[in-house]
Amino acid sequence: MTRHTLLASTGAALFLILSAAPLAAAAASVQTPAVQGLPYDARRGVFTFAAGLDASLPAVVQVTTLGQSRGPRSDGDPKPSQGGSGVIIDAANGIIVTNNHVIENGQKFTVDLSDGRLFDAVLIGADKATDIAVLKIEGTGLSQVQTVDSDTLRTGDLAFAVGYPLGLDQTLTMGVISGLNRSGMGDAIEDYIQTDAAVNSGNSGGPLLDSRGRLIGINTSILSGGMGGGNDGIAFAVPTRIMMFVVDQLRATGEVKRGQIGVALGSLTAERARDLGLNLVRGAVVYDAAPGSAAEAAGLRPGDVITRIQNRPVANAGSVQATVGIARPGATLPVVYLRDGREATASLTVQSSELEPVRVGRSAAMARGLTFRNSGDGAGAQITVVEGGSSAATAGIQAGDVVVSAGGASVTDMTALATALQAARGAVELTVTRDGERTMINLPG
Secondary structure, three states, X not given: OOHHHHHHHHHHHHHHHHHOOOHHHHHHOXXXXXXXXXXXXXXXXXXXXXXXXXXXXXXXXXXXXEEEOOOOOOOOOEEEEEEEEEEEEEOOOOEEEEOHHHHOOOOEEEEEOOOOOEEEEEEEEEEOOOOEEEEEOOOOOOOOOOEOOHXXXXXXXXXXXXXXXXXXXXXXXXXXXXXXXXXXXXXXOOOEEEEOOOOOOOOOOOEEEOOOOOEEEEXXXXXXXXXXXXXXXXXXXXXXXXXXXXXXXXXXXXXXXXXEOXXXXXXXXXXXXXXXXXXXXXXXXXXXXXXXXXXXXXXXXXXXXXXXXXXXXXXXXXXXXXXXXXXXXXXXXXXXXXXXXXXXXXEEXXXXXXXXXXEEOOOOEEEOOEEEEEXXXXXXXXXXXXXXXXXXXXXXXXOOOEEEEEOOEEOOOHHHHHHHHHHOOOOEEEEEEEOOEEEEEEEOX
């Protein structure tokens, strides 16, 4: 079905709904807030969502980003380089939310209001991982949107996208929430709202509103199969659950600090599910848990399939990343996972993204670009992984080497090597055995 056919079908369906109500019934319902579930303006005799949206539309702004001209005759003044939309969420303080990609690489920013006023804006901060940025303007008589929890959304809810697309003035489009918890678009933290409300170039950073005009997300991207990159009826918005976490941190410190759990994940596919003997294709597969990580401490192992985290269903790896990505270090996240087809539970304590330089786990340790474990012959620590580009790789250490001394002290196991590397302030001399021969290697600090 083409986009034009879909629009025609939608219009026909709405006509049938409205015409099915006899005029007498409509007149009798003038005192009620809705007729057949739709808001009704008795004075004009029309069905409309305008009453709920009117208060929010003045809060939707146009954002212009100016950057340095690179032409041979540049006069040095910043020139308009890109633009998009934004929405005021705090009128008293002039706080505007938009997309990171709208303001990226900008030197100066301007904001146009729907009443014709133009303001210079200051960038408070931006977060590339969620594509959220915060601007601030100084002005009076500003409007703001009411923000609601995006976790209350359901597929099938009406949604309105507002912005300044394709060089047009403020534009409102309507659709429905066509999907939730979408990921795989390429950003680090993804838990998108999917909608079929028309979103085009220039809509980026604008609000996605519910039928009462309340903010539920920030429009960020579209999925287009056409050669021109136009709207094909699939657009994505960052939900307010993620947006507010990012905005609050950017306003407080100008940057976002998020935790991590030290786990490598992949989305559960039908092929992987068959390999694991599972009859489901929703979940996140654990590929590895880093030594000393929260995932290892919680008992997660390769092959486990996470199905719920923080009481939220896990659709794919992105679901876990989105939950962990807006959790502060120290927070506890309950998880439900499958191991050998049996359900189990655990608690993950989110760690700081600034990892300790030396980390010791149950069966392996990590330090200075090296992962190592106890040697199979009971003496020394065997190198299992050398991180590419690390100082250890440059020094010539190889996977399979067995470290038997560090800094002149004997190394009996992985803990002894970790202790020696922790104590060493700078470079440390290692004695390793390789192919039955001993080699001295200087490991930089």
